[in-house]
Structures are given as structure tokens and as C-alpha cells.
Amino acid sequence: MNFLSVYAIGNASPIVQLLTVINETGDKMKAKTNLDKIPIFRKTDIIIIAAVIAIAAVSFLVAVKNTSSANMVVVRVNGEITAEYPYSENGEYEIKGENGIELTLVIADGVSVRSPNCPDKLCEKTGLITNTSQSIICLPGRISITLEGDSNEVDAVVG
Numbered sequence: 001m002n003f004l005s006v007y008a009i010g011n012a013s014p015i016v017q018l019l020t021v022i023n024e025t026g027d028k029m030k031a032k033t034n035l036d037k038i039p040i041f042r043k044t045d046i047i048i049i050a051a052v053i054a055i056a057a058v059s060f061l062v063a064v065k066n067t068s069s070a071n072m073v074v075v076r077v078n079g080e081i082t083a084e085y086p087y088s089e090n091g092e093y094e095i096k097g098e099n100g101i102e103l104t105l106v107i108a109d110g111v112s113v114r115s116p117n118c119p120d121k122l123c124e125k126t127g128l129i130t131n132t133s134q135s136i137i138c139l140p141g142r143i144s145i146t147l148e149g150d151s152n153e154v155d156a157v158v159g
């Protein structure tokens with residue numbers, strides 16, 4: 001080591017030290033803000049939280065859509081619409097399904113099935129349905145009774 005280099009180090013040293021401190025501080029700050037420096041479980045947490053929020057949002061939207069007010073009672077036999085009745089008007093209707101199955105559709109503050117001649121009577125046991133997420137199925141008669149909302153609402157959701 002000659003005199004010049006000792007002189008240079010001696011003079012430069014405080015500046016070098018200061019620069020080193022600044023660099024280290026900068027690195028620490030970068031480490032705090034840089035996602036790559038965050039332990040992997042933190043990133044996983046963020047992904048999980050985001051996923052939970054997304055699922056909650058979707059569930060909420062689906063729930064709102066499914067509980068939208070019913071306007072029509074739609075009867076299908078073998079998947080084909082055979083009758084439609086306004087949900088707001090009380091009434092009783094005879095429904096004929098496949099295999100000689102018949103039942104009475106009752107609309108009165110909800111929709112239910114009365115006195116079916118199917119063997120299992122599951123359609124009757126379904127009880128009262130009151131919103132568009134619910135349906136009554138009579139498998140032996142291949143009958144489905146669903147509540148459907150306003151078609152304008154459906155268009156708005158699709159569009």
C-alpha cells in the first residue's frame with residue numbers, strides 16, 4: 001500500500017461509508033416493498049385472501065340472482081314446457097306427466113304439489129317453494145316445476 005492509496009482511502013472513507021449506509025438503507029426499503037423478498041407463504045396468503053374475496057363476491061351475486069322474485073311457474077314434462085302460470089295468481093291446476101302420473105299444482109303464496117299418484121310422493125314432500133333457486137321434481141312423471149323470474153331481469157344479467 002503506497003501513500004497515495006492510503007490518502008485516497010483516508011479521504012474517500014467517510015463518503016464510501018455514507019454511500020454504503022445509503023445503499024443498505026435503500027436495499028432494506030426495496031426489501032420491504034419488493035414482493036420477491038417477501039416469504040412465499042405471504043404471497044400464498046394474498047392469493048388465498050383474493051380467492052376468498054372473489055368466491056364471496058360470486059356467491060353473493062348468485063344468491064341475489066337466485067332469490068330474485070319469481071314471476072312465472074313453469075311446468076315441464078320430459079324437459080318440454082307444457083304449461084306456464086303467473087306466480088302472483090293463486091290457483092290449482094291438474095298436471096299430466098309421463099307414465100300416467102298426475103298431480104295437482106297449487107299456487108298460493110308459493111308453489112306446492114298435492115295428491116300426486118306417483119309411488120314415491122317426493123314431489124309432494126318437497127313442500128312449498130317460493131324462490132327461483134327452488135324446483136319441484138316428480139321423477140316418475142318426468143315433471144319439473146320451476147319458478148322463473150322476470151325475463152327482463154334475465155336479459156339484464158346476460159347482457
Ligand SMILES: [Zn+2]
Pocket residue numbers: 116118120121122123124137138139140141
Ligand atoms: Zn311425484
